Amino acid sequence: MSHQTRKDPAGAKLGMWLFLFTELFLFGGLFLLYGVYLARYHREFAAAGREMHLGFGTANTVILITSSLLAAMAVTAIQRSGRRLVLYLLGGTVLCGAVFLFNKYLEWSDEIGHGIYPGSPRLAAGPPGESVFYSLYYLTVGLHGLHVLIGGTLLAVVAARVGRGTIHAGDFAWLENGALYWHLVDLVWIFIFPLYYLVL
Amino acid sequence: MGSDTHDTTTHVIGYKTLTTVWIALLALTALTVWVALNAPGIGHVWGSLAIAAAKGGLVIAFFMHMRYEGRLLRWLLFVALVTLAIFIGLTFSDVLYR
Numbered sequence: 001m002s003h004q005t006r007k008d009p010a011g012a013k014l015g016m017w018l019f020l021f022t023e024l025f026l027f028g029g030l031f032l033l034y035g036v037y038l039a040r041y042h043r044e045f046a047a048a049g050r051e052m053h054l055g056f057g058t059a060n061t062v063i064l065i066t067s068s069l070l071a072a073m074a075v076t077a078i079q080r081s082g083r084r085l086v087l088y089l090l091g092g093t094v095l096c097g098a099v100f101l102f103n104k105y106l107e108w109s110d111e112i113g114h115g116i117y118p119g120s121p122r123l124a125a126g127p128p129g130e131s132v133f134y135s136l137y138y139l140t141v142g143l144h145g146l147h148v149l150i151g152g153t154l155l156a157v158v159a160a161r162v163g164r165g166t167i168h169a170g171d172f173a174w175l176e177n178g179a180l181y182w183h184l185v186d187l188v189w190i191f192i193f194p195l196y197y198l199v200l
Numbered sequence: 201m202g203s204d205t206h207d208t209t210t211h212v213i214g215y216k217t218l219t220t221v222w223i224a225l226l227a228l229t230a231l232t233v234w235v236a237l238n239a240p241g242i243g244h245v246w247g248s249l250a251i252a253a254a255k256g257g258l259v260i261a262f263f264m265h266m267r268y269e270g271r272l273l274r275w276l277l278f279v280a281l282v283t284l285a286i287f288i289g290l291t292f293s294d295v296l297y298r
Contacts, residue, residue: 021280028284069222072263079212183264190255194248198236
């Protein structure tokens with residue numbers, strides 16, 4: 001029995017979107033927790049939020065938005081058959097992701113250096129609302145960082161396949177879905193940024 | 201270069217369109233940071249969230265191609281967002297008026 005693989009880009013994209021909806025609900029649940037605890041521990045959240053590093057948050061927002069542009073351009077580039085350009089654009093996207101994670105490392109190092117991490121003696125001695133804020137912060141931002149890591153790896157694999165010619169103008173569902181995943185990572189950060197860095 | 205071309209299965213968005221969206225996203229980021237620095241307090245929560253929603257809308261519509269997708273994907277997105285809104289609404293009506 002011979003198998004003939006038939007490509008179905010529309011179906012592949014539909015499947016990716018259904019997966020992205022589950023991701024939206026995952027992060028939506030975390031944002032919901034944030035909202036509920038903000039209503040309960042308003043003052044503690046405001047005090048803790050003012051200690052966040054706005055510079056890191058803003059820089060990372062700009063980096064992710066730019067990486068999203070490069071990923072979207074890569075999809076356009078493959079449709080117009082510019083393989084070399086696709087590789088440059090994907091390389092730029094992955095590089096932005098790496099810089100984002102490096103910034104995150106610096107930011108977390110600083111916070112952990114000041115005794116701010118889940119279960120630290122400093123937070124245990126403080127008001128309960130403050131430790132709730134930082135637990136949610138580390139959980140949400142950590143989960144997002146994991147998504148950046150996964151997305152970057154995925155796009156690196158996609159770039160390798162573009163280089164080998166497995167992904168080309170006639171069949172680029174992998175690139176399209178990889179880019180969609182990356183945009184979701186950007187989308188989630190667009191909401192994390194105001195909630196943790198700006199509104200408090 | 202900027203003109204968008206149509207196809208039966210997929211759609212090509214020009215580099216110029218994408219760059220314009222990127223500039224709009226950067227401008228909105230600058231705006232939201234400015235608002236946060238100049239209007240401290242809890243009153244601008246809704247303003248910040250409205251700006252975030254506008255940015256999210258741009259990312260979904262252009263970067264994620266939703267503006268050019270068919271009815272099925274658009275409806276699915278709509279249903280997903282309404283479901284999320286219902287979860288949030290029910291939770292808050294429970295938490296705030298308990």
